[in-house]
Amino acid sequence: MNDLMSKIQNNLSKFSKGQRLIAKYIIEHYDKAAFLTASKLGATVGVSESTVVRFATELGYDGYPHLQKALQEMIRNKLTAVQRMEVTSDRMGDQDILRTVLSSDIDKIRMTLDEIDRRSFEGAVEAILGARHIYILGVRSSAALSSFLGFYFNLLFDNARLIHTNSVSEIFEQILRVGEGDVVLGVSFPRYSKRTLKALEYSKKSGATVIALTDSRLSPLSQTADYTLLAKSDMASFVDSLVAPLSVINALIVAIGMRKQNEISDTFNKLEAIWDEYQVYEKLDNE
Structure with missing residues (x-):
């Protein structure tokens, strides 16, 4: 974030009057500016859309979308829950929430x-298949993802462990003996968990x-990772979107299962026999 802000500050003297208004708004309201279109940003500060586009060009970007993406990338771990809620409210307004979210x-x-690295995905599959032990870690909202992955990995492997x-101390106690030949799969989305990061670094x-x-x-x-599986999540909402990450996890499970x-x-x-004997699942009348 400091690099981008420094670039804006260092170019203030070169900007036109309208561009300085844009710069001031971004510096003071970067959390909202990152999710405004060029026309909406222009309307907010009282300049034309073309002025916003020229502002992005002055900063060295190919166009406003590249500046906007840079802003979003740089702030993704800085938005508080309150800021996320404010941004969500600004973006959605009076729209149909159900349709908008879906x-x-x-x-x-x-x-x-479009963006996931297929070689990283295949590399992750190979690493997991050849692992001595598999550790799965995710905290807070990411715990739901790690728990789902852990459930299926416990069916696929006898050496998988959900942390x-x-x-913090409990995490390190569980990965104390991790070493060569082991695989540690960590899940985290903005705001990134320090516990997960420290465990992966260790x-x-x-x-x-x-x-x-x-x-x-x-x-x-x-x-930190040897293999990174990228999945988009909605950093602009106070509710984390886990749809794309869960889809990547499904693909990982299916690829390993095959x-x-x-x-x-x-x-x-064997499980079907156990489930039937111990009546794990409700049977319908037509079964």
Whole structure:
């Protein structure tokens, strides 16, 4: 964030009067500016859309969308819950919330499909299949994702472990013996969890292969990971969007399942017998 703000500050003397209004608004309201279109930003500060576009060009960007993306990338871990709520309110206004949210989630899956690194995905699959031990870690809202992944990995592997995260010390106690041949998969989205990051850094230093499921190459998790699986999440809402991350997790489970098909068939045959014997699932009248 400081780099972008410094660039704006250093260019103030070169800006026109209208561009200085834009600069002042961004400096004071960067959390809102990052999600305004060029026309909306111009209307907010009282200048034309073309002035906003020229402002972005003056800063060295190919156009306003590149400046906007830079703003979003730089602030993704800085928005408080209150700021997220304010931004969400500004963006949605009187729109149909159900349609807006579902359409936004569809867009996130599309963007994830376009941007995810296929080689990282395949590398992560290979690393997991060859792992001595598999550790899965996610806290706060990401705990739902890690729990879902842990549920299925416990069916696919006998060496998978979901890390419980009641405290920092408890996390490190559970990964104390992590080392070469192990895989640690960490999940975190803005605002990024320090506990998850520190655990991944420790695992990396201990010789483990680190896989990160996160939202950006600028994510601190990505800087530590051997393989990064990118999935878009809605950083502008006080509610985290987990649709695209969960879709990537589904793909990971299916890809591994296809490679372990024979073993899985045996496992599920045994489970079906157990589920039936102990009446795990409700049977419908027509069964």
